[in-house]
Amino acid sequence: MQYVDEFRDPELAKALLAQIRETISQWPHPITRPLQIMEVCGGHTHAIFKFGLDRLLPEEIEFVHGPGCPVCVLPMGRIDACLEIAARPDVIFCTFGDAMRVPGRNGSMLDARRRGSDIRIVYSPLDSLKIAQDNPDKQVVFFGLGFETTMPSTAMTLQQAKLRGLKNFSLFCQHITIVSTLRCLLEQDDVRIDGFIAPGHVSMVIGCTPYQPLCDEFEKPFVVTGFEPLDLLQAILMVIKQLKAKAENADYVLSIENQYSRIVPNEGNKLAQKALKDVFMLKETSEWRGLGEIPMSGIQLTPAYSEFDAELRFTPAPQKVADNPQSRCGDVLTGRCKPSDCPLFGKSCTPETALGALMVSSEGACAAYYQYRREGNI
Incomplete structure (x- = not known):
């Protein structure tokens, strides 16, 4: 092949x-x-x-x-804000599947769906746009999660929503950028x-x-x-x-x-960059799970698209929730320790009973260690 x-x-x-x-x-x-x-x-x-x-x-x-795993650095408070919006009877909340099991203070999106919230897994932001068109009596919220890889599809979906004049569609924006994060690491x-x-x-x-x-x-x-x-x-x-x-x-x-020149042009994707510039702007600071606040690392909508901001539309209570003090997610993310050095690893924290986001995500370092390097699974 x-x-x-x-x-x-x-x-x-x-x-x-x-x-x-x-x-x-x-x-x-x-x-x-x-x-x-x-x-x-x-x-x-x-x-x-x-x-x-x-x-x-x-x-x-x-x-x-x-x-570089957006699910792994998703703060508990942001999950709680999503659950608050999703609990509204007039809301259909759409998300990618890898966010469903990330724990917040009040459980995960999967738990909330079991409790009755209308939370749906989509494979593209455009899927949520179609749901909004098919359900004009509902407010449809898309959970925009990811680094610059997934941002263009979200941006172009919002451009389409504006073009079509959809009033029942909005974005809960948890897009983040990679370069500011690496700077934060290097400054430690x-x-x-x-x-x-x-x-x-x-x-x-x-x-x-x-x-x-x-x-x-x-x-x-x-x-x-x-x-x-x-x-x-x-x-x-x-x-x-x-x-x-x-x-x-x-x-x-x-x-x-x-090294990846067969796929990556040195200048990147100009069309995608244009869409990002139109729809998104940097936030002054954003919280990262395990890393704390990182300046100029998060994304918000530009004034031209602020009408689609779910947080402005639904005003969920600001949430800031401390991580489990025994968890060493932040130390793993910064290279201070290996996943197996965490006292919770493979005991109370497993893929089935994940306490930290690094174990939830299929791309998390702890999930990789558990699958490939756990004792008895070598």
Whole structure:
């Protein structure tokens, strides 16, 4: 199968691993601690564990599992606000399926649906638009969740809603941006990430250049990467080659490289970017589960589309709910610990009884560890 089988070739994987080991062996000085490479996207995390890449690499390389899973960083208070709106008898609340089991203070959307709220799973924002057209006597709310990957489809749906003059459709906006989050991580004193495997799907929309300020300011290499085993191995090789060059020559300038050029143009998707600029604007600050408040990381509607803002239409009570104090989701997201270091992991927190969002989402690091690295499941 083109673009799949070619990127799972065992012989090519062996060749890339040999190059990685050779690069490490030629380091200009002893490596006293593992080189930490953050794979930002949850899709990368699962590919790493599914194909066992972490076990094939030299011990000098360590993965840090980043915050690139929007469900994983969804605050409990935002879930509670959604449930408050969904409980109204005149509301049909639409969401993607991966948000259904995320726990809030008063349960999940799945629990709320069992209690009688009309909460429906959709596969596209346009599905919720059709539901609004088919139910003119109901207020239809779409839960917009995700990074820049999913934002264009939400933006274009709102453009259609405005064009059609729909008055019973609105958006609960939980879209977030990736670059501000990475900046927040890099500004923390005890985070020591050496390089980044940047998300392929997000970069397909925003391109490669938005990472440049982080690359320049914090002197970290970024490699935009695909999701197959050879993509990831090649990206790791590209990252460590840059780090080795920097170790050999302090004047070497670290850069952004595009491993995923078969999909990601360096300039991104201009049409999608135009839609985002029309519909969305940055919020001054947004809460992230496990990470706290991050400036200029969240998204809200521009004044031209504020009539579709569900929070203005229904004014749910502001909610800020503390995470379980025993949970170490934030430490996992910042590379301070592994999922298995959390006292709740695999005990009270499992995919069936998830207490933290990293275990709920199919892209969460804890779910990946539970599936592929749990004791007895190796």
